[in-house]
Amino acid sequence: MNRHSIQTRLTKYGKLAKISKRVSPHTFRHTMAKRMIVSGVDVFSLMHLLGHTDITVTKRYVNLWGQDLEQKYKLHGALKGLKL
Template structure:
Protein backbone atom coordinates (compact mmCIF):
# COMPACT_ATOMS: atom_id res chain seq x y z
CA UNK A 1 0.00 0.00 0.00
CA UNK A 2 1.33 3.44 -0.94
CA UNK A 3 1.84 5.99 1.81
CA UNK A 4 0.09 9.34 1.71
CA UNK A 5 -0.39 12.26 4.03
CA UNK A 6 -3.53 12.31 6.17
CA UNK A 7 -4.54 15.73 7.43
CA UNK A 8 -6.20 15.87 10.83
CA UNK A 9 -8.13 18.60 12.63
CA UNK A 10 -6.80 19.64 16.04
CA UNK A 11 -9.88 18.02 17.62
CA UNK A 12 -8.98 14.70 16.02
CA UNK A 13 -5.35 15.01 17.09
CA UNK A 14 -6.51 15.68 20.64
CA UNK A 15 -8.81 12.66 20.70
CA UNK A 16 -6.08 10.41 19.28
CA UNK A 17 -3.63 11.62 21.94
CA UNK A 18 -6.25 10.95 24.61
CA UNK A 19 -6.84 7.43 23.24
CA UNK A 20 -3.11 6.66 23.13
CA UNK A 21 -2.70 7.79 26.77
CA UNK A 22 -5.64 5.62 27.87
CA UNK A 23 -4.37 2.69 25.78
CA UNK A 24 -0.94 2.90 27.38
CA UNK A 25 2.28 1.32 26.14
CA UNK A 26 1.87 -1.56 23.69
CA UNK A 27 4.19 -3.65 21.57
CA UNK A 28 2.85 -2.44 18.21
CA UNK A 29 2.94 0.77 16.20
CA UNK A 30 -0.63 0.12 15.02
CA UNK A 31 -3.28 2.50 16.30
CA UNK A 32 -6.14 0.00 16.63
CA UNK A 33 -5.57 -2.86 19.04
CA UNK A 34 -7.64 -5.59 20.68
CA UNK A 35 -8.33 -5.94 24.41
CA UNK A 36 -5.25 -8.16 24.67
CA UNK A 37 -3.05 -5.49 23.00
CA UNK A 38 -2.79 -7.33 19.67
CA UNK A 39 -3.09 -5.63 16.29
CA UNK A 40 -6.59 -5.49 14.85
CA UNK A 41 -6.85 -6.71 11.29
CA UNK A 42 -9.18 -5.14 8.72
CA UNK A 43 -11.91 -7.72 9.32
CA UNK A 44 -11.87 -7.08 13.07
CA UNK A 45 -12.27 -3.34 12.51
CA UNK A 46 -15.14 -3.94 10.08
CA UNK A 47 -16.84 -6.32 12.53
CA UNK A 48 -16.57 -3.78 15.35
CA UNK A 49 -17.93 -0.93 13.24
CA UNK A 50 -20.88 -3.08 12.15
CA UNK A 51 -21.56 -3.98 15.80
CA UNK A 52 -21.33 -0.35 16.96
CA UNK A 53 -23.58 0.75 14.08
CA UNK A 54 -26.25 -1.72 15.19
CA UNK A 55 -25.88 -0.64 18.83
CA UNK A 56 -26.36 2.98 17.71
CA UNK A 57 -29.45 1.85 15.74
CA UNK A 58 -28.01 3.05 12.44
CA UNK A 59 -30.04 1.32 9.74
CA UNK A 60 -27.45 1.75 7.01
CA UNK A 61 -24.16 -0.04 6.40
CA UNK A 62 -21.43 1.19 8.75
CA UNK A 63 -17.90 0.60 7.54
CA UNK A 64 -14.59 2.37 6.99
CA UNK A 65 -15.55 2.62 3.32
CA UNK A 66 -18.91 4.28 4.03
CA UNK A 67 -17.06 6.78 6.26
CA UNK A 68 -14.71 7.45 3.33
CA UNK A 69 -17.63 7.99 0.93
CA UNK A 70 -19.37 10.27 3.43
CA UNK A 71 -16.20 12.32 3.92
CA UNK A 72 -15.77 12.65 0.15
CA UNK A 73 -19.33 13.85 -0.40
CA UNK A 74 -19.17 16.29 2.54
CA UNK A 75 -15.94 17.77 1.19
CA UNK A 76 -17.38 18.26 -2.30
CA UNK A 77 -20.58 19.81 -0.91
CA UNK A 78 -18.51 22.17 1.27
CA UNK A 79 -16.56 23.38 -1.76
CA UNK A 80 -13.45 21.22 -2.17
CA UNK A 81 -12.62 20.85 -5.84
CA UNK A 82 -12.73 17.38 -7.38
CA UNK A 83 -9.02 17.30 -8.22
CA UNK A 84 -7.96 18.09 -4.65
CA UNK A 85 -10.37 15.44 -3.38
CA UNK A 86 -8.95 12.95 -5.89
CA UNK A 87 -5.47 13.45 -4.40
CA UNK A 88 -6.71 13.35 -0.79
CA UNK A 89 -8.39 10.00 -1.52
CA UNK A 90 -5.27 8.69 -3.25
CA UNK A 91 -6.98 8.13 -6.59
CA UNK A 92 -4.97 8.23 -9.81
CA UNK A 93 -7.99 8.79 -12.06
CA UNK A 94 -10.78 11.34 -11.53
CA UNK A 95 -13.38 8.82 -12.75
CA UNK A 96 -12.78 6.76 -9.58
CA UNK A 97 -13.38 9.86 -7.45
CA UNK A 98 -16.51 10.62 -9.47
CA UNK A 99 -17.98 7.25 -8.44
CA UNK A 100 -17.37 8.14 -4.79
CA UNK A 101 -19.44 11.28 -4.83
CA UNK A 102 -23.12 11.17 -5.72
CA UNK A 103 -24.54 14.67 -5.69
CA UNK A 104 -28.30 14.97 -5.73
CA UNK A 105 -30.68 17.81 -6.60
CA UNK A 106 -30.58 19.74 -3.33
CA UNK A 107 -26.77 19.63 -3.23
CA UNK A 108 -26.57 20.81 -6.84
CA UNK A 109 -29.02 23.63 -6.20
CA UNK A 110 -26.93 24.80 -3.23
CA UNK A 111 -23.74 24.68 -5.34
CA UNK A 112 -25.46 26.73 -8.04
CA UNK A 113 -26.55 29.33 -5.48
CA UNK A 114 -22.99 29.65 -4.19
CA UNK A 115 -21.07 29.46 -7.47
CA UNK A 116 -23.51 30.15 -10.33
CA UNK A 117 -21.97 31.98 -13.30
CA UNK A 118 -24.28 34.98 -12.89
CA UNK A 119 -23.82 35.31 -9.13
CA UNK A 120 -22.68 38.78 -8.23
CA UNK A 121 -23.21 40.29 -11.68
CA UNK A 122 -25.17 43.53 -11.86
CA UNK A 123 -27.44 43.03 -14.87
Protein backbone atom coordinates in the same frame (compact mmCIF):
# COMPACT_ATOMS: atom_id res chain seq x y z
CA MET B 1 -6.10 -3.68 15.14
CA ASN B 2 -6.70 -5.19 11.72
CA ARG B 3 -9.18 -4.32 8.93
CA HIS B 4 -11.68 -6.99 9.94
CA SER B 5 -11.83 -5.87 13.59
CA ILE B 6 -12.46 -2.26 12.53
CA GLN B 7 -15.29 -3.37 10.22
CA THR B 8 -16.75 -5.59 12.96
CA ARG B 9 -16.75 -2.77 15.50
CA LEU B 10 -18.31 -0.27 13.10
CA THR B 11 -21.05 -2.77 12.22
CA LYS B 12 -21.68 -3.40 15.93
CA TYR B 13 -21.85 0.30 16.79
CA GLY B 14 -24.06 0.99 13.79
CA LYS B 15 -26.55 -1.59 15.05
CA LEU B 16 -26.37 -0.23 18.59
CA ALA B 17 -27.09 3.26 17.23
CA LYS B 18 -30.02 1.81 15.24
CA ILE B 19 -28.58 2.99 11.93
CA SER B 20 -30.48 1.16 9.22
CA LYS B 21 -27.92 1.76 6.46
CA ARG B 22 -24.60 -0.02 6.08
CA VAL B 23 -21.88 1.28 8.41
CA SER B 24 -18.32 0.64 7.27
CA PRO B 25 -14.98 2.40 6.82
CA HIS B 26 -15.76 2.59 3.11
CA THR B 27 -19.11 4.27 3.82
CA PHE B 28 -17.29 6.91 5.88
CA ARG B 29 -14.82 7.42 3.02
CA HIS B 30 -17.67 8.00 0.54
CA THR B 31 -19.45 10.34 2.97
CA MET B 32 -16.27 12.35 3.54
CA ALA B 33 -15.66 12.65 -0.22
CA LYS B 34 -19.20 13.84 -0.90
CA ARG B 35 -19.14 16.36 1.96
CA MET B 36 -15.83 17.78 0.75
CA ILE B 37 -17.17 18.29 -2.78
CA VAL B 38 -20.36 19.93 -1.46
CA SER B 39 -18.29 22.25 0.75
CA GLY B 40 -16.26 23.45 -2.22
CA VAL B 41 -13.16 21.25 -2.47
CA ASP B 42 -12.22 20.79 -6.12
CA VAL B 43 -12.37 17.29 -7.57
CA PHE B 44 -8.66 17.21 -8.46
CA SER B 45 -7.62 17.91 -4.87
CA LEU B 46 -10.09 15.30 -3.63
CA MET B 47 -8.71 12.78 -6.12
CA HIS B 48 -5.24 13.20 -4.63
CA LEU B 49 -6.50 13.13 -1.04
CA LEU B 50 -8.26 9.82 -1.72
CA GLY B 51 -5.14 8.44 -3.39
CA HIS B 52 -6.78 7.89 -6.77
CA THR B 53 -4.76 8.10 -9.97
CA ASP B 54 -7.81 8.28 -12.23
CA ILE B 55 -10.57 10.90 -11.96
CA THR B 56 -13.23 8.35 -12.99
CA VAL B 57 -12.65 6.43 -9.76
CA THR B 58 -13.16 9.62 -7.73
CA LYS B 59 -16.32 10.34 -9.72
CA ARG B 60 -17.84 7.08 -8.47
CA TYR B 61 -17.32 8.23 -4.89
CA VAL B 62 -19.41 11.36 -5.25
CA ASN B 63 -23.01 11.18 -6.39
CA LEU B 64 -24.69 14.57 -6.14
CA TRP B 65 -28.48 14.74 -6.39
CA GLY B 66 -31.25 17.22 -5.61
CA GLN B 67 -30.41 19.04 -2.41
CA ASP B 68 -26.68 18.47 -2.89
CA LEU B 69 -26.73 20.19 -6.27
CA GLU B 70 -28.91 23.01 -4.95
CA GLN B 71 -26.51 23.61 -2.06
CA LYS B 72 -23.53 23.54 -4.42
CA TYR B 73 -25.23 26.07 -6.70
CA LYS B 74 -25.91 28.40 -3.75
CA LEU B 75 -22.23 28.29 -2.82
CA HIS B 76 -20.74 28.65 -6.29
CA GLY B 77 -23.53 29.61 -8.73
CA ALA B 78 -22.79 32.02 -11.57
CA LEU B 79 -25.10 34.66 -10.08
CA LYS B 80 -23.59 34.58 -6.59
CA GLY B 81 -22.45 38.00 -5.50
CA LEU B 82 -24.28 39.93 -8.19
CA LYS B 83 -26.66 42.66 -7.10
CA LEU B 84 -29.70 42.21 -9.29
